[in-house]
Amino acid sequence: MMPESMMRVPLYQIDAFTDRAFAGNPAAVMPLTDWLPDELMQRIAAENNLAETAFFIPKGDQFHIRWFTPTHEVDLCGHATLATAHVITRLLQPGRERVEFDSRSGKLTVTQDGDKLQLDFPVLPVLPANDRRDAIAGCFDHRPVEVHNNDSYMAYLAVFESATVIRKLKPDFMALANLEKDVIVTARGDNVDFVSRFFAPNHGIPEDPVTGSAHCLLAPYWAGVLGKTRFHAKQVSPRGGDLWIELAGERVRMSGYSVCVLTGTMTV
The missing domain is CATH 3.10.310.10 (Diaminopimelate Epimerase; Chain A, domain 1)
Known part of the structure; x- marks a missing residue:
């Protein structure tokens, strides 16, 4: 029997930037209703042991997203944002055309682009x-x-x-x-x-x-x-x-x- 202090969190794994399984970049995506403690999210990311684990919570009609590698929280991640938008638009809210995320790098939007999803990210000049x-x-x-x-x-x-x-x-x-x-x-x-x-x-x-x-x-x-x-x-x-x-x-x-x-x- 699961202890009362334990909870079950949905988990998805999405291969991003590919049209076939077992290619592209795998990301774990975990929808939450409220943020878990930072230390716990970092431990979950280490357990998933993928390049990124994305956590997101609802924020009105938008979402707040955070990304963790197995060792660090990061400011910006493309493939895990694409993976999160896949979970929202293809699995949780099928047919949704646009998703807006609040993040440590500001507002990020993802829209449908035919069979693909399109990220809108900031330019970082070099x-x-x-x-x-x-x-x-x-x-x-x-x-x-x-x-x-x-x-x-x-x-x-x-x-x-x-x-x-x-x-x-x-x-x-x-x-x-x-x-x-x-x-x-x-x-x-x-x-x-x-x-x-x-x-x-x-x-x-x-x-x-x-x-x-x-x-x-x-x-x-x-x-x-x-x-x-x-x-x-x-x-x-x-x-x-x-x-x-x-x-x-x-x-x-x-x-x-x-x-x-x-x-x-x-x-x-």
């Missing part, structure tokens, strides 16, 4: 940070051509010479863990506009399969390089994922598919 090239080069078996940075985002953007290099790049996770920030690596694409990977050992995520928030930096960088504002991007992690992106002023619109692979409850 500036050269080539003084970090040596430090980042020491974390990989290739040297980046350029390094960029956004002060508010906890990752460097390292540009390499080709998509082939990005796919074959071998990270030194111990060296990466000694950096003060995570690392996004990117290059021009072959069959897409650009490719990327994301390494975050300091946040308990050696390699993130598909990172929506990283494209808040990638979109303005590649707009400047390619001279365009619409992109098809691919994150070429072992699981892989696709994003269709539009740079619209100070906002980045990212569309992607999503698939529910698990529904259940967690006893806490």
Whole structure:
């Protein structure tokens, strides 16, 4: 018999930025009526052991969302927001066309985009940070051509010479863990506009399969390089994922598919 102090919390697992199961980036999504203690939410995220666990509560006709890696609460997460919108619009309130979230990064909206869902996130412009090239080069078996940075985002953007290099790049996770920030690596694409990977050992995520928030930096960088504002991007992690992106002023619109692979409850 379950003790009176225990409760059952709904749990969903969604593969985001993919149209098939067991690809893209898996996120746990847990609807709540009120926030659990922060320490408990962090322990739940560690138990789920996915790149992100998203918790959300109703806020009028909107929702408040928070994201936890296995070790930290974070300010912004794309794939877990997409996953949460999937749970709301496909499972809890089927047919809903628009979801608004209040978050640590301000208002975020998700709308239906055909069979995909489209995130509306803030642009995070980057500036050269080539003084970090040596430090980042020491974390990989290739040297980046350029390094960029956004002060508010906890990752460097390292540009390499080709998509082939990005796919074959071998990270030194111990060296990466000694950096003060995570690392996004990117290059021009072959069959897409650009490719990327994301390494975050300091946040308990050696390699993130598909990172929506990283494209808040990638979109303005590649707009400047390619001279365009619409992109098809691919994150070429072992699981892989696709994003269709539009740079619209100070906002980045990212569309992607999503698939529910698990529904259940967690006893806490």
